[in-house]
Amino acid sequence: MKLDVLCMGEPLLEFNQIPDRGKNTYRSGFGGDTSNTAISVARQGLSSGFLSKVGNDTFGRQFLELWQREGVECSNVEQHAEAPTGIYFVTHDANGHHFTYYRSNSAACLMRSEDVPTKLLAQAKVLHLSAITQAISNSFCDTAFAAIECAQENGVLISYDTNLRLKLWTLELARKVIHRTVPLCDVLLPSLEDATALTGLENPEAITDYYLKLGAKLVVLKQGDQGVRVANGKKVCEISGHAVQTIDATGAGDTFDGAFLSEWLRLGDPFVAAEYANAAAALSTMQYGAVDSIPYRSSVDEFLRRKL
Structure with a gap:
């Protein structure tokens, strides 16, 4: 099967706090950064797949059903007989959203290099992974680098989100692993917050210059409601954020x-793709939940038409 984007990482069942007259009410849903990305690709109309392990438990089965419903290829996701599927809680306050994870020794942590389906990967256009993929266990970190090597050998583009979680590893180790990965990337997708922590730089121009010099071919710096900065060494584009009523x-x-990956593959223009992705991300903040909030292409197109 030829895929547009193959994602690898850890799926996590989500319990998201919902305001209910002061009560602690949590709604279950689905999460895990690269799983969310695979679903986002599918909802934009391109083909995606996911590579991981889940527990042979209710949560693991729910994820398999989710991916099948969403059209995400998941035939290589193994159900582990003993290790569980990870979970996390999202709480909200005046300072934003906060995460609490229960993922120690999850099934995904047991991924090994030999679990990489080289034939499927070789036929993909893009391999997408994140630093969380590397942070959850040494074995998954090794697996990530093995997958990157396989992708490069077969002309598959590498997409990488720095997604920094300092509860998983120290800043020193994170910086070492992430900055080892950056030169291998065709597209780097850091947030401003992550990039500032990793580089010590606060200026978006300095950050994109830093990562281009480190070896990334294309840097797409996400700045939340402030928009996006896209740079490839030849051209720079600043895209303003959208004013929306953010809930989560x-x-x-x-x-x-x-x-971004969907529109980039579809049109071949990273700057137009960033404008599209900027709108999709803004729309996603107007609902609760990591997956429920992911918009379909029709919604993004309509949002952009209204902005003209």
Whole structure:
């Protein structure tokens, strides 16, 4: 099967806090950054696949059913007999959204290099992964680098989100692994917050210059409601954010990644793709949940038409 985008990482069942007159009410849903991205790609009308392990449990089966409903190829996702599917909680306050994870020794942590389906990967156009993929276990980190090597050998583009989670590893180790990965990337998708922590730089221009010099071919710097900066060493484009009524920003960056990759593959223009993804991410913040909020192409197109 030939895929547009093959994503690899850890799926996590989500419990998202919903305001209910002061009560702690949580709604279950689905999450995991690269799983969200795979679904985002599918909802934009391109083909995607997901590579991981889940538990042989209710949550793992729910993920398999989700991917099948969404049209995400998941035949290489193994159900582990003993290790569980990870979960996380999202809480909200005046300072934004906050995450609490229960993922220690999850099934995804047990991914190994030999689990990479080289034939499927070789036929994909893009391999997408994130730093979370590398942070959850040493074995998955090794698997990620093995997948990147396989992709490069077969002319598959590498897409990488720095998605920094300092609860998973130290900043020093994160910087070492992430900056080892950056030169291997065809497109780098950091957030401004992550990039500032990793580089010590705060200026968006300095950050994109830094990562281009480090070896990334294309840098797409996500700045939340402030928009996006796109640079490829020859051209730079600043895209303003959209003013929307934000309810929950969980997964907005993942939605962006999938929308960007979809439009980039469809049109071949990263600057137009970033405009499209910027709109998709803004729309995703107007609903609760990492997956429920991912817009379909028709919604993004309509949003952009209204902005003209």
